Amino acid sequence: MDGVAMNGRQRFMTTLAGGAVDRPPVWMMRQAGRTLPEYRALRAEHSFLTVLRDPDLATEVTLQPVRRFGLDAAIIFCDILIIPEAFGQELRFEKGVGPRLAPVVRHPDDLARLRRADPATDYAPLLQALRQTKAALDGGTALLGFAGAPFTLATYMVEGGSTRTFSCIKRFLFTYPAAADDLLSRLADAVADLLIAQYRAGADAVQLFDTWAGELSAADYERFAAPYNRRIIAAVRAAGAPIMLFLRNGHHLLDSALSSGATGLALDWRMPLSTVIGRAAALPLEQRPMVLQGNLDPIALFAPAAEIGERVRALHAEVGGRTAHIMNLGHGLHPETPIEGIQAFVDAVKELA
Amino acid sequence: MDGVAMNGRQRFMTTLAGGAVDRPPVWMMRQAGRTLPEYRALRAEHSFLTVLRDPDLATEVTLQPVRRFGLDAAIIFCDILIIPEAFGQELRFEKGVGPRLAPVVRHPDDLARLRRADPATDYAPLLQALRQTKAALDGGTALLGFAGAPFTLATYMVEGGSTRTFSCIKRFLFTYPAAADDLLSRLADAVADLLIAQYRAGADAVQLFDTWAGELSAADYERFAAPYNRRIIAAVRAAGAPIMLFLRNGHHLLDSALSSGATGLALDWRMPLSTVIGRAAALPLEQRPMVLQGNLDPIALFAPAAEIGERVRALHAEVGGRTAHIMNLGHGLHPETPIEGIQAFVDAVKELA
Numbered sequence: 001m002d003g004v005a006m007n008g009r010q011r012f013m014t015t016l017a018g019g020a021v022d023r024p025p026v027w028m029m030r031q032a033g034r035t036l037p038e039y040r041a042l043r044a045e046h047s048f049l050t051v052l053r054d055p056d057l058a059t060e061v062t063l064q065p066v067r068r069f070g071l072d073a074a075i076i077f078c079d080i081l082i083i084p085e086a087f088g089q090e091l092r093f094e095k096g097v098g099p100r101l102a103p104v105v106r107h108p109d110d111l112a113r114l115r116r117a118d119p120a121t122d123y124a125p126l127l128q129a130l131r132q133t134k135a136a137l138d139g140g141t142a143l144l145g146f147a148g149a150p151f152t153l154a155t156y157m158v159e160g161g162s163t164r165t166f167s168c169i170k171r172f173l174f175t176y177p178a179a180a181d182d183l184l185s186r187l188a189d190a191v192a193d194l195l196i197a198q199y200r201a202g203a204d205a206v207q208l209f210d211t212w213a214g215e216l217s218a219a220d221y222e223r224f225a226a227p228y229n230r231r232i233i234a235a236v237r238a239a240g241a242p243i244m245l246f247l248r249n250g251h252h253l254l255d256s257a258l259s260s261g262a263t264g265l266a267l268d269w270r271m272p273l274s275t276v277i278g279r280a281a282a283l284p285l286e287q288r289p290m291v292l293q294g295n296l297d298p299i300a301l302f303a304p305a306a307e308i309g310e311r312v313r314a315l316h317a318e319v320g321g322r323t324a325h326i327m328n329l330g331h332g333l334h335p336e337t338p339i340e341g342i343q344a345f346v347d348a349v350k351e352l353a
Numbered sequence: 354m355d356g357v358a359m360n361g362r363q364r365f366m367t368t369l370a371g372g373a374v375d376r377p378p379v380w381m382m383r384q385a386g387r388t389l390p391e392y393r394a395l396r397a398e399h400s401f402l403t404v405l406r407d408p409d410l411a412t413e414v415t416l417q418p419v420r421r422f423g424l425d426a427a428i429i430f431c432d433i434l435i436i437p438e439a440f441g442q443e444l445r446f447e448k449g450v451g452p453r454l455a456p457v458v459r460h461p462d463d464l465a466r467l468r469r470a471d472p473a474t475d476y477a478p479l480l481q482a483l484r485q486t487k488a489a490l491d492g493g494t495a496l497l498g499f500a501g502a503p504f505t506l507a508t509y510m511v512e513g514g515s516t517r518t519f520s521c522i523k524r525f526l527f528t529y530p531a532a533a534d535d536l537l538s539r540l541a542d543a544v545a546d547l548l549i550a551q552y553r554a555g556a557d558a559v560q561l562f563d564t565w566a567g568e569l570s571a572a573d574y575e576r577f578a579a580p581y582n583r584r585i586i587a588a589v590r591a592a593g594a595p596i597m598l599f600l601r602n603g604h605h606l607l608d609s610a611l612s613s614g615a616t617g618l619a620l621d622w623r624m625p626l627s628t629v630i631g632r633a634a635a636l637p638l639e640q641r642p643m644v645l646q647g648n649l650d651p652i653a654l655f656a657p658a659a660e661i662g663e664r665v666r667a668l669h670a671e672v673g674g675r676t677a678h679i680m681n682l683g684h685g686l687h688p689e690t691p692i693e694g695i696q697a698f699v700d701a702v703k704e705l706a
Contacts, residue, residue, distance in 0.1 A: 174656035
């Protein structure tokens with residue numbers, strides 16, 4: 001494609017297929033959200049749950065960062081907790097606390113009251129938002145769908161919200177391994193269904209977020225997370241969709257993640273991409289992920305523009321054409337990130353050759 | 354020492370020196386604290402800060418877990434935030450929130466108001482508690498001192514307490530690198546002074562807690578944490594004290610940690626000890642840590658006793674006489690850990706040969 005102008009979607013999809021591009025495509029986890037004044041203005045009038053359930057508002061919020069920064073990919077505005085909600089837990093957002101799910105799952109008997117999700121009805125607003133966003137992007141920008149991974153979703157379902165210690169979920173897994181397998185299997189099926197439904201509604205690719213996987217030891221990840229992720233990844237790829245696996249804090253899980261079968265691996269800022277590339281090189285070619293995504297520390301966007309530019313160039317030099325690379329942060333944008341920091345990041349990527 | 358009965362201190366110190374022992378010595382991070390009914394009874398009458406400042410109470414709390422479980426090492430009851438307090442920040446503990454320090458450091462100008470710590474006066478209650486505990490243990494149980502590492506302490510000083518995103522501390526480091534070096538250097542000097550003072554007051558060994566190091570990328574750890582830790586470790590060893598370095602969530606920092614110069618490395622539950630042993634083997638013999646400590650997931654102690662015993666035996670088999678090993682958890686005891694789980698852990702270790 002040398003010398004040929006590429007649009008964002010071409011740049012993103014070519015990279016995802018391991019092809020040559022003019023510069024790395026760029027998007028940011030949590031790019032649609034509280035960092036943007038236009039999002040905060042919209043949210044002053046509509047609650048988070050309202051936006052989630054209204055395809056027009058969800059479409060608008062998805063498009064905001066693309067309009068402002070000219071990103072190569074849009075990620076649909078949604079929340080990973082729509083699956084526990086479809087299972088019958090009530091989802092609320094408490095100011096200063098975050099998401100809350102109730103009633104919590106704490107005992108094997110609690111699984112009996114969980115419903116089975118039905119994508120066409122339970123996710124109707126999301127799928128409609130995907131169709132609308134797809135039309136609005138008009139092939140110029142890639143569109144991503146996403147879901148939470150089973151262990152991450154189970155964490156919220158058992159803890160009832162965020163946690164620092166993961167004591168409830170681990171107690172559940174370590175005490176009731178058969179019930180844990182039941183819950184994680186149901187979640188794996190639901191996640192695969194959701195991701196495939198998103199692909200069919202217009203997502204060009206999907207991302208599986210295993211945000212909390214890194215809290216597990218390597219042995220417990222192999223037991224309580226990796227098999228379910230592999231099952232989802234295989235089903236999604238069989239349906240034709242490229243899929244990225246995001247592991248937060250998963251350096252100790254790297255060998256497992258590299259051979260998850262995903263199209264690409266999205267890494268947090270802790271993992272030097274040069275290390276990851278070195279470890280991937282030990283795998284047979286057909287088992288390696290096609291692309292790496294990440295992984296600037298999102299808090300680096302609070303630094304002066306010169307420091308941000310240096311870090312972007314250092315990251316690009318580290319990857320150095322050794323693998324296909326989608327430029328992104330190592331975790332979601334912090335809500336208080338200065339707009340100038342985000343702009344400096346995007347500008348620096350666009351100046352890369 | 355085959356066939357000769359060892360007491361806890363002998364077992365611990367022999368392991369720390371790389372010698373042969375009858376079974377791995379055992380202690381637990383945060384063993385003196387809220388998991389014990391006798392501690393909660395004492396705290397019902399005395400605030401955390403009162404216990405911290407009263408050598409008799411601090412001695413009593415230090416001895417409680419040793420009496421109950423017959424551990425091989427006691428760790429002095431204290432808090433890493435006595436250094437920021439000695440620097441002039443006010444330390445409070447808010448129920449449900451944790452420690453709070455004020456006024457916070459956010460700008461280079463804020464460093465001007467920090468005092469220099471004077472161990473003999475600022476840490477007088479701690480040093481007295483060490484002398485008393487040493488006498489009470491009477492050579493039968495090892496006694497440990499400890500301190501927080503500079504990056505971890507700077508995090509509390511800048512954030513003003515706990516944080517999920519580390520946005521204030523990273524913004525400070527990335528925006529004001531010269532002021533960051535000033536703060537981290539002052540902390541390194543104060544930490545070395547504190548650890549050496551603890552050793553001279555009777556601690557058999559000390560542990561340096563870099564609880565938050567794992568939040569930094571490998572490159573930022575080399576810039577903002579590793580040099581200060583190395584400086585402390587060199588000073589403490591020059592004074593004659595064995596020193597353990599604890600890294601939480603530091604799998605990506607492992608190569609740096611292995612060559613920190615510490616006597617031993619204390620690891621969190623994420624890092625398979627077999628991986629760590631393999632990586633250490635690549636280092637010249639004189640650069641490797643003498644001993645590894647850890648690293649059972651503390652939440653595993655919520656599981657049934659049979660599962661705890663299996664995990665202890667699996668960990669012991671993993672180390673398999675390949676290196677000196679101090680049995681411990683991968684992080685502090687969770688306050689709600691059932692006593693039976695702790696007992697099952699200690700019992701399982703004592704049954705190892």
